[in-house]
Amino acid sequence: MSPTDQTSDARSAIPDRLQSQLEQRLKSWESLLLLVAIAIFVANSFASPYFLNAWNLSDATFNFTEKAMIAFAMALLIISGEIDLSVAAIIALASTAMGAALQLGAGTPVLILVGLGTGLLCGAFNGFLVTRMGLPSIVVTIGTMSLFRGISYIVLGDKSFQGYPSDFAFFGQGYVFWVISFEIVLFTILAVIYGIVLHKTNFGRAVYAIGNNPTGALFSGIRVARVKFILFLLTGLMAGVAAICLTSRLGSTRPSIAFGWELEVVTMVVLGGVNILGGSGTIPGVVIAAFVMGLVTFGLGLLNVPGIVMSIVIGSLLIGVIALPRLWTMWRQR
Numbered sequence: 427m428s429p430t431d432q433t434s435d436a437r438s439a440i441p442d443r444l445q446s447q448l449e450q451r452l453k454s455w456e457s458l459l460l461l462v463a464i465a466i467f468v469a470n471s472f473a474s475p476y477f478l479n480a481w482n483l484s485d486a487t488f489n490f491t492e493k494a495m496i497a498f499a500m501a502l503l504i505i506s507g508e509i510d511l512s513v514a515a516i517i518a519l520a521s522t523a524m525g526a527a528l529q530l531g532a533g534t535p536v537l538i539l540v541g542l543g544t545g546l547l548c549g550a551f552n553g554f555l556v557t558r559m560g561l562p563s564i565v566v567t568i569g570t571m572s573l574f575r576g577i578s579y580i581v582l583g584d585k586s587f588q589g590y591p592s593d594f595a596f597f598g599q600g601y602v603f604w605v606i607s608f609e610i611v612l613f614t615i616l617a618v619i620y621g622i623v624l625h626k627t628n629f630g631r632a633v634y635a636i637g638n639n640p641t642g643a644l645f646s647g648i649r650v651a652r653v654k655f656i657l658f659l660l661t662g663l664m665a666g667v668a669a670i671c672l673t674s675r676l677g678s679t680r681p682s683i684a685f686g687w688e689l690e691v692v693t694m695v696v697l698g699g700v701n702i703l704g705g706s707g708t709i710p711g712v713v714i715a716a717f718v719m720g721l722v723t724f725g726l727g728l729l730n731v732p733g734i735v736m737s738i739v740i741g742s743l744l745i746g747v748i749a750l751p752r753l754w755t756m757w758r759q760r
Contacts (some may be wrong), residue, residue: 430551449699459714466718470725477728479500488675489727490694490720491609492668493687494712497694498620499664501712503657504695505624507704508522508563510552513665514687515574520544520669524603525587525679531576534594541670542663548574549662553655569602578681587679598675609671616664621709629653643745680684688735693744702748727729 470477477483496513503510523544524537532540548570555566600608624630632653635643644650673679698715700707717741726736 442509451593456708456711456714459639459698459711463714463718463721466721466725470721470728473725474728477725480578480605480756484601484607484610484643486720486724487607487610487613489723490716491607491613492675493691493694493719494669494716495616495668495671496661496664496687496691497698497712497716498616498709499657500691501695501698501700501707501709502620502624502630503654503661504692504700504702505704505707506633506654506657507637507640508556508654508657508693509563509567510661511567511688511692512548512552512571512574513661513668513691514580514684515571516545516548516662516665517669517672517687518578518681518685519548519574520659520666521673521679521683522581522674522681524669528587528590534591534638537590537594538597538670541673542666545661545662545664545669546659548665549659550655551694552662553658556716557651557655573680582679582681588677590674590677595674595677598671598673609675612667612671617713623708633657634705637701639704674718689741689744690719693740693747697743697747 446734500510500513520541524541527537527540552563552567552570555561555570556563557676602608602611624633632643634655635646635648636650640650651662668684672684678682694715695707695712696702697718698712699710722739722743723736726739
């Protein structure tokens with residue numbers, strides 16, 4: 427073969443490779459989710475004349491930003507083969523701790539530190555039980571889910587903490603520019619950070635390795651227990667961040683705050699393409715899934731659909747997303 431022919435083959439191989447990569451991306455779960463998000467957006471714009479209002483769209487982001495902040499950390503945790511079902515209860519306990527600090531005269535900086543610190547402590551407690559005691563994470567976090575929220579009910583009972591400082595309200599109600607809220611800016615920053623950590627760092631590669639084969643990862647030199655403990659810390663920290671934003675947005679603390687959010691967070695993660703058994707998943711998928719769930723719940727809200735129907739929709743999404751890969755495999759085999 428002449429040098430000219432080799433050069434010609436090399437030139438033709440590059441477009442083929444690029445075309446193959448493009449086809450893989452178009453066939454990816456993220457691409458399908460993006461099409462679903464666009465379809466829901468178009469459907470909502472026809473279903474309600476109020477949907478395309480800029481302020482209404484801004485309000486729609488509050489339906490998912492706080493949950494998505496937790497979902498980013500939860501995605502890493504599930505990819506590693508673990509799960510945390512106590513995140514909503516951590517929000518309740520962190521909010522209760524902030525309310526108790528408020529009664530003692532604490533200002534906004536102290537309230538933020540209390541919220542973040544409570545989340546970290548809860549995450550550390552979960553991580554200790556799982557990584558040091560060797561207990562199953564699903565059992566541990568079901569137990570701490572009742573424990574953390576039970577403490578909130580003991581402290582508050584039927585009462586609530588109110589009267590948060592005016593500057594504290596910015597975290598859940600403030601706008602950075604026009605209709606761009608502080609929460610959506612924070613959501614974007616966290617999405618970039620977690621995307622870089624998972625997809626561009628050795629720590630992210632370790633998370634994937636642990637989720638695929640924890641024994642193999644251990645023998646390859648990865649400190650499996652340490653990585654998982656850090657992931658539980660991150661999940662608790664994100665629950666603390668969500669507690670600050672949610673408490674700020676509501677302006678009060680109640681023991682029932684964020685009730686049922688653990689289901690929505692897990693649904694968001696699984697809908698984003700994260701394997702519930704661990705080993706695979708992406709942050710861009712979780713980001714798109716957050717928008718999908720936000721658009722669905724906001725669209726149903728504009729149509730005055732009852733909350734119980736929204737719960738049915740979310741539960742159906744979770745079951746459907748888990749069952750879809752199995753149904754696809756069965757169909758291909760036939």
